[in-house]
Amino acid sequence: MSVDLRVAATVAAPPARVWDELVDWAGQGRWIPFTTVRVVGDRDAGTGVRCEALSGVWLGRLPLGLLDRFTVTTWQPPTDSTIGVLEVLHTGPYFRGPGTFELRPDHDGSGTDVRCIEIFDVIGGAVPTRLARLLLPLMRMGFTRSLRALGRVSRADR
Numbered sequence: 001m002s003v004d005l006r007v008a009a010t011v012a013a014p015p016a017r018v019w020d021e022l023v024d025w026a027g028q029g030r031w032i033p034f035t036t037v038r039v040v041g042d043r044d045a046g047t048g049v050r051c052e053a054l055s056g057v058w059l060g061r062l063p064l065g066l067l068d069r070f071t072v073t074t075w076q077p078p079t080d081s082t083i084g085v086l087e088v089l090h091t092g093p094y095f096r097g098p099g100t101f102e103l104r105p106d107h108d109g110s111g112t113d114v115r116c117i118e119i120f121d122v123i124g125g126a127v128p129t130r131l132a133r134l135l136l137p138l139m140r141m142g143f144t145r146s147l148r149a150l151g152r153v154s155r156a157d158r
Contacts, residue, residue, distance in 0.1 A: 002097060003132045005118040007143040011151025012111040015078035015103040018154045022086060022101060023075075025051055031149035033142075034065075047075045067093060078103050095120040095132075112154075114147050 011018060021027065025037045025044060034055050041050035049072040056065010070088040078084030084103035090096050097120035106113050122128040132139075 001126065001129045002119050002121050003095075003129060003136065005120075005136060005139055005143065006116070007140055007147060008113065008115045009144055009147035009151065010106050010111055010113050011148070011154060013151055013154035015084050015105060015112045018103050018112045018114060018150065019077050019084045019086075021150055021154045022084075022103070025049075027153075028053070031153045032146045033149075040069075045075070047072055049075075068095070069093070070099070073098075074100075090118075090120055092123060095122050097121050111151075114150065116143060116147065118143075 021031065023045065025039050028037045029035050032053075032055075035053055036058065037051050037053045039049060040052050041048065043049055051070055051072075052063075053068040053070070054063045054065050055068075056063060058064070069091045071091065072086065073089050074085050074087035076082065076085040084101075086101040088099045090099060097118070099118045099120075100116070102113075102115040102117075104113050105111075122132045
């Protein structure tokens with residue numbers, strides 16, 4: 001009984017620039033509202049990166065909100081001849097499963113088509129899973145807005 005969330009947006013920035021923003025863990029709060037991401041392992045780039053993303057606030061070491069722990073399982077930055085792929089495995093505590101971001105040049109080469117696929121199991125059984133499915137339209141809308149914000153951030157000077 002997995003929940004399948006898929007969103008896409010075209011942004012006016014090159015794939016390499018979008019990738020840089022995507023994997024700037026601490027900077028993800030610039031394009032994902034109310035979210036802070038922190039690296040909890042010994043590396044911040046490449047396969048094996050471990051992070052905690054909190055949509056909410058930290059009260060010292062106590063997370064208040066939706067906590068998402070994940071590990072990077074595929075790290076393939078975009079090149080002139082390959083699409084960029086970032087895959088993660090969400091490990092709880094509220095949901096588990098794979099997530100994928102794909103970055104490819106858009107049809108005319110002036111921007112990036114960004115696709116995000118999240119397929120997750122909600123912890124707690126059938127009732128929380130049904131609730132998550134009912135909320136899918138809102139989650140799609142929120143993720144789409146975040147992808148558009150990723151595009152704005154990617155176009156801005158740092």
